Amino acid sequence: MKRPPRDMDLSSRRIARRALVLGAAQMGFAGLLGWQMRRMQVEDAEEYRMLAEENRINMRLLPPARGLIFDRNGSPIAENDQNYRIVIVREDAGDVAVVLNRLRQLIPLSDDDIDRTLREIKRRSSFVPVTVSDRLAWDDLARVAVNAPALPGVRPEVGLSRSYPLGSDFAHVVGYVGPVSDYDLSKLQDPDPLLQIPKFQIGKIGIEAKEEMVLRGRAGNSQIEVNAVGRVMRELSRTEGTAGRNLQLTMDETLQNFVQARLDGQSAAVVVTDVRTGDLLAVASSPSFDPNKFVRGISSADYRLLTENKYRPLANKSVQGVYPPGSTFKMVTALAALEAGVMSTEDTVWCPGYITAGDRRFHCWKRGGHGHVNLHESLTQSCDVYYYDVAQRVGIDRISAMANKLGLGVRFDIPMSAVADGLTPTRAWKQARHGADWVIGDTLNASIGQGYVLASPLQLSVMTARLASGTDISPRLIRAVDGVEEPVLRTGPLDINPAHLRAVRRAMFAVSNSRRGTAYRSRIEEESLQMAGKTGTSQVRNISKAERARGVFRNEDLPWERRDHALFVGFAPYADPQVAVSVVVEHGGGGSAAAAPIARDVVLRTLYGEMPPLNAYPSSQRELIEEQQRALPLRDRGDPSPESSRA
Amino acid sequence: MSYLEYALKTVPKGPRKVLYLNWPLVLLLTAIAAIGFTMLYSVAGGAFTPWVEPQAKRFALGMMAMFVIAMVPIWFWRNMAVMGYLVALILLVWVEVAGTVGMGAQRWIDLGFMRLQPSELMKVTLVMMLAAYYDWLDLKKTSHPLWVLIPVLLILVPVALVLKQPDLGTSILLVVGGGFVMFLAGVHWLYFAVVTAGGGSLIWAVLTSRGTDWQLLKDYQFRRIDTFLDPSSDPLGAGYHITQSKIALGSGGITGRGFMQGTQSRLNFLPEKHTDFIFTTLAEEFGFIGAASLLALYTLVLVFCISSAITNKDRFGSLLTLGIAGTFFLFFAVNMSMVMGLAPVVGVPLPLVSYGGSAMLVLLVAFGLVQSAHVHKPR
The missing domain is CATH 3.40.710.10 (DD-peptidase/beta-lactamase superfamily)
Structure with missing residues (x-):
């Protein structure tokens, strides 16, 4: 089919016209994209930068060791005991149920412990350690450590926990510590971020409460980089805290x-x-x-x-x-x-x-x-x-x-x-x-x-x-x-x-x-x-x-x-x-x-x-x-x- | 135009054709691909594997294909248009059937060295088909309803198949890309006005139907719309991608955080960081300067294509060039709008930059056709 040249010119002109219109529209849209880019990256950059930092950096507080309390001759009244616990990490464990069953033959674990662990592990990300057993005896911990190869994903961990070796003798004087409660938070005008740590223990009564500021010490912190799912990628910086100060009482x-x-x-x-x-x-x-x-x-x-005793032991x-x-x-x-x-x-x-x-x-x-x-x-x-x-x-x-x-x-x-x-x-x-x-x-x-x-x-x-x-x-x-x-x-x-x-x-x-x-x-x-x-x-x-x-x-x-x-x-x-x-x-x-x-x-x-x-x-x-x-x-x-x- | 008409004109022959290639366009494409390699290297954490190496191989293959296609006279490609369209259509049907029969949700065909997605192929063959159609069609009949219906059907048949996959991004590209060609061919304004108005009112109807008895979409689909309109309403759910992508983009600032220093992308805050969301990595690491540069390169590709098409008296070549340029525009426009939160998240890659074999090859093949039209245009 042969087309007359006039037709060709007409077609060419029409296409050119439309091409320019469409091209202009496309350029316009590209301009819009560029404008939006400028708005986000130049004008609002600070705001986004902040959001990105929040995304990236997670502050982890390192709780300080609480100050010790001694009597006038240096005998310990309040100490920090090593608290041994066993945690399990799902992604390392593979079949958690099998590993827990093996663990059970080594340390005393109740059915409740196992159920609770399995439930918790299902809720958490696969890399989050879940506590299986707390306050273990040293022997139990040693047994777990020795059998580590057979227990993938099981890890012994150690933390500090307050203990009063003299038992009831100083209960009223020294008092005791306990986890921060909502009531404590509402009562204290204390901005210390340590209090936000789950299960962080503060003095509840007695010297533990009254000398809280002396005994608590200052938190250290570790800045860690995390990814979108919270996995720790690396530690950016670490500041060690200051341990609480030790108290010597006048008491014998x-x-x-x-x-x-x-x-x-x-x-x-x-x-x-x-x-x-x-x-x-x-x-x-x-x-x-x-x-x-x-x-x-x-x-x-x-x-x-304790509360129903007519001799009122708590008073x-x-x-x-x-x-x-x-x-x-x-x-x-x-x-x-x-x-x-x-x-x-x-x-x-x-x-x-x-x-x-x-x-x-x-x-x-x-x-x-x-x-x-x-x-x-x-x-x-x-x-x-x-x-x-x-x-x-x-x-x-x-x-x-x-x-x-x-x-x-x-x-x-x-x-x-x-x-x-x-x-x-x-x-x-x-x-x-x-x-x-x-x-x-x-x-x-x-x-x-x-x-x-x-x-x-x-x-x-x-x-x-x-x-x-x-x-x-x-x-x-x-x-x-x-x-x-x-x-x-x-x-x-x-x-x-x-x-x-x-x-x-x-x-x-x-x-x-x-x-x-x-x-x-x-x-x-x-x-x-x-x-x-x-x-x-x-x-x-x-x-x-x-x-x-x-x-x-x-x-x-x-x-x-x-x-x-x-x-x-x-x-x-x-x-x-x-x-x-x-x-x-x-x-x-x-x-x-x-x-x-x-x-x-x-x-x-x-x-x-x-x-x-x-x-x-x-x-x-x-x-x-x-x-x-x-x-x-x-x-x-x-x-x-x-x-x-x-x- | 017929072969005879071409022969009458002065068209370069033999190896001299190489001199008539649109070299600025070749350079532009290479520069864009190079940006792509850089970004893939960065998101891989400073490694050529797993993305840069195969991507570079495919780019080399695609460039070779582009040169070969460019050397072949454009009228050969015009004659192949119907064939190409039918092959792509058959492949689409085949993966659809095979996908439901036994290959799982697979939407590609294994060619050994790469996996070909027929829907990607269709993006080019549809433009070819439409260009050939309008080249063949009597100019006077362009806006006649019957002759308008035919290209509409040519567009809608593959669109229906792609939508069924479901691949909303490709469907939009096919519809709008096809629409571009029809517009360029000179179909009357009114058709477009009516379709645009119709589409607009349909959207309006859908939105107002919410909560009424005749609700047109499912609740979860409405929620997706909500998420698009306000990503912060569901920052960790469906809005997550948009929110994180915007944070990455915005936090780049003017000069960016530096090569390989993008925390958002490196720390897995971004989904699909090597494919659909690769632009955010670029924007985060190279800032506004990097992002705007890429946008400028893309725009220059458009400019060179349009200027080539305008100076081309050959109707097929001109329409093909403009159609491919239009599709190329849609690629980057939709992708960038998506990562900047201007459009909902649909799976459209950033052309020549995102990791992906089919898209890269198909685009380079398409630019081979553009080059062929450029080389063989009547002078």
Whole structure:
């Protein structure tokens, strides 16, 4: 077919025209693409660059080793144990079920463990290690390591886990650590990214919580490059963290162990203070609990046992518990009166067994009365009427001020949880708190440490130490941080006439060492170590008129929770005071019977530095004491603890 | 034009033909392929295997094929157009049948040294067929409905087969590429206006049908549309590719991160980084300068083809050149739009750069035809 040339030209022109139109459109589109490229790569480049970095670089935190806690002699109280675990990686294992079955013949694995592992492994990427078993014994780990060729994809790993080798002895003081909870996060204004690590452990109570910042250390980090599915390609940089600082406590773990053992079976608290420095040598609260259980995650059954126990093992009675100090408060009232000049050490008061103030009758514990008593006799025999009398002369506000001076009603800055303020009431306080006027009866109750007055065993111990030393020492719990000594908290002598202090100390000596003293049975025979003290028995209920008419109930006849608290405060040796002790036995009955013997044993143990010899005790009691010493449930030091046998 | 007409004109003969080749176009194609090798070397982590070596071999083979085809007179290729179209169509049907019978989802034919995808072949043979059709067709009948229907059917039959595979990218290329040839041949504007309007309203109808009783697409298909319109709505699901690809592209900046320094592509954030998404690697490592340069090279290919076609009085040669240029345009335009998030993810490779035997060979064969038309154009 031959086409006319005219046709050819027409066709050619038409194609050229259309080609230009289409070509222009295509160029236009290419221009659009170029414009879009410019927009993304030039204008928005920064934004995309950032997204790319996020894609690429993953920050992995390296948790620091937590600071250790030692007692004053360097025995470990809180340690970091190696925690061995077995992990499995699917892509290396091949048939996970087969490998797990082989593993099972080597280490104890329950069906639950296997199921959980298989479930977890299905959920994760094939290269993510999944924990099969945690907290393995060293032997088990060794068996797995030896059989490694038969266990593809199985890897032993090691991490650090907090442990408390002394078990329950320091549970209340040191506390325990646990994984960060949402509640912790909401409560803490702590931006430390470590807290975001799953299962990272922080201090929950006690020193672990209060000294968290010292103990935690600083996280290191490792920048790793990951690909789209999260597989680690390589480490870009690594900064090692700083381990937490080590704490040395003022406490003596052997003494603490003795005290806890001595309190075994009772709901009680003891605080032993070094009179010269304020060092807390023992801070015991009984019964206690095993903090290791909390670190590992306590079972609900175990937890229920702790919370439902009427002796409240979880409460730290030594600093957090407050009790009416009872007669142990009488030194405060006496000193307030002496300092105010409303009476002298030799003035006497007539005690007929009761006193009438306002329209009420206030009874002395001794129904027949003590007759004429001066300061010395009133403390020795714990006459209540004497204090009813002088308290009316001195007034509550001056009593309260004296109490504060001696450390009652003062919150000491020691790193423990829920350190109690106690209470030393004043007129203004009652007005503010109860909206009622202070009445004379309140003063009378307060004068013998009842009514509104509340003090913790720690405060009572400090009070005794101040009385004994005549200085305003404050309690110290941390002796050194990373080997650097903490300062002793003392500014100088107490602002109290030394003669008055001596008179009170003399009376306290008589409490323990004169035949008429309320704690004579609990005296120390060894002359160089003789103890001075004061008993206290504080009511936890009102004695009604009817009861009084029938005769006051004997404590033994009452249900446990309605019995009186037994208290004792004391210091020794009398000639050269070194230690002060306070003892509170909840619902223990009388202070002289329940609390004073404990105080004596603890003081002797502290002064001897070992189990006190029997000749320190009165000869008539030695047989009994020997039996009691043998029965003490002390921690056995011959047997290494199960934790240390692992390492 | 008939053979006689060609003979009347002065057409170079013998080895002298080599001098009449469109050498700038050869250089452009080589430069683009070289960029491709560089990028394949980079995504392989600095190695010639597994991609650069076979790709280079195929390029060498393709260049040889291009020269051989260029030496053969264009009228021979015009006479082969129908045959080529039918062969490609038969192969398409064959892989479709064989694919369903026993070869799994295989869409290619093993030629021993490479795997040929008939759908790739069809991209060229369809353009050839249409060019030959309009060369044969009386100029006056171009816009007659009957004579418009025939090329439409020529396009739709292979499209239907390819869509069944399913290969949306190739289908679009075939439809639009065929449409380009028809437009260039001079089919009346109105047809295109009607088809465009019809397509637009169909899309509108589909979108508005969502959630109604007469919903035209399945829910998951709508979700895919959502993902395209807003990739961030599903960053780790279907929108993942688009999001990651955009991050790679954008993070390149002006000068790029440097050769072999593209973290996105090297760290597996990118899917198909050696095939459909290779442009992102280029853009990440060489930045805006690299990406814009490649775009400029592609555009220059278009310019040389169009100028060759405009100066060609031979209707078949001219239409063929423009049709192949149009298909080439579609390749890179769709691919780049896709990786920049301007178009949904459809499987269209970046021409001469993406790893893949069929596409590379077929494109070089197509440019062999363009060269043949250039060499043998009436002067």
